Amino acid sequence: MEMETFSSPHFMQNSYLTHPAEEALERFLLHQCPEDELSVVETHVLACDSCISRLEALETQIAATRIALEELERERKVAVAARQHRSWENWLSIPNLSWAGAAAAVVAAGLIVTPQLVRHQQTPAAEVNLSAYRGLENGVAPEGRPLHVHFNSADLPQGPISVQLVNDTGAELWKGSAAVRQDKLEITAPKIAQPGHYFFRLYAGNVQQGELLREFAFQVK
Numbered sequence: 261m262e263m264e265t266f267s268s269p270h271f272m273q274n275s276y277l278t279h280p281a282e283e284a285l286e287r288f289l290l291h292q293c294p295e296d297e298l299s300v301v302e303t304h305v306l307a308c309d310s311c312i313s314r315l316e317a318l319e320t321q322i323a324a325t326r327i328a329l330e331e332l333e334r335e336r337k338v339a340v341a342a343r344q345h346r347s348w349e350n351w352l353s354i355p356n357l358s359w360a361g362a363a364a365a366v367v368a369a370g371l372i373v374t375p376q377l378v379r380h381q382q383t384p385a386a387e388v389n390l391s392a393y394r395g396l397e398n399g400v401a402p403e404g405r406p407l408h409v410h411f412n413s414a415d416l417p418q419g420p421i422s423v424q425l426v427n428d429t430g431a432e433l434w435k436g437s438a439a440v441r442q443d444k445l446e447i448t449a450p451k452i453a454q455p456g457h458y459f460f461r462l463y464a465g466n467v468q469q470g471e472l473l474r475e476f477a478f479q480v481k
Contacts, residue, residue: 279311280304285318385448390460390476399478403455406448411462411476413445422463422470423447428456435467452480 280288280301287293288301305311386405391412401407418440425434438447445462452458459477463470 279308279314282314282318285311285315286322289315289319289322383451388478390478398457399476401452401458401478401480403480404451404453406451408448409446409460411445411447411460411474413440413443416440416443416445416462416473417464418443421445421473422465422467423449424461424463424467425449426459426461428458432467433458455480 284293284297284301288298288305293301305315383405385408386402388399388401388407388409390399390409401409420437420439423436423438424432426432433452434449436447436449438445449460457477457479459475461467461472462474462476464473465471
């Protein structure tokens with residue numbers, strides 16, 4: 261028997277005599293029927309054992325398709341994860357990284373480390389408060405521990421700040437960036453391995469070309 265769609269006026273007038281097309285039954289199962297079509301399909305299916313069987317078969321087919329798609333998506337995710345894992349293993353297995361390459365990676369991260377700074381930072385950071393400027397009373401920081409430094413930022417402009425750590429000869433040991441927010445400025449610097457006198461310098465802009473805003477002297481013991 262020929263299947264008719266619900267857009268046909270003839271079907272709308274003879275809902276008990278004709279059977280809905282597959283597309284209409286699929287919309288019915290997926291709750292996507294327009295309101296006028298839903299009423300006609302529902303009325304027909306309730307009185308038609310043949311269409312009930314068609315609905316059951318179509319529902320099984322849709323469920324099987326969904327399961328197949330979910331399995332394909334799961335396999336795709338597993339394949340992507342495996343590729344990422346292999347890439348990570350390959351990166352870790354690169355032999356004999358040069359010091360120049362390692363230094364370039366550190367600079368790209370915005371940090372410069374010299375031999376006076378201990379590279380591995382596994383010990384807890386020491387809290388250091390610096391409120392005096394150069395020429396006044398110096399702060400004190402412990403050697404061999406990362407430093408979590410709180411600066412006196414009164415009257416400093418709000419926003420990004422470049423920070424430079426130098427030794428008593430003016431040689432740069434480390435540099436990074438921070439921001440003054442609500443009159444607070446904090447940075448975390450690497451360990452300093454050697455005792456002595458050091459200075460933190462704060463710049464507006466970058467260290468090379470920015471304006472020097474403030475300098476803090478401190479001693480490592």
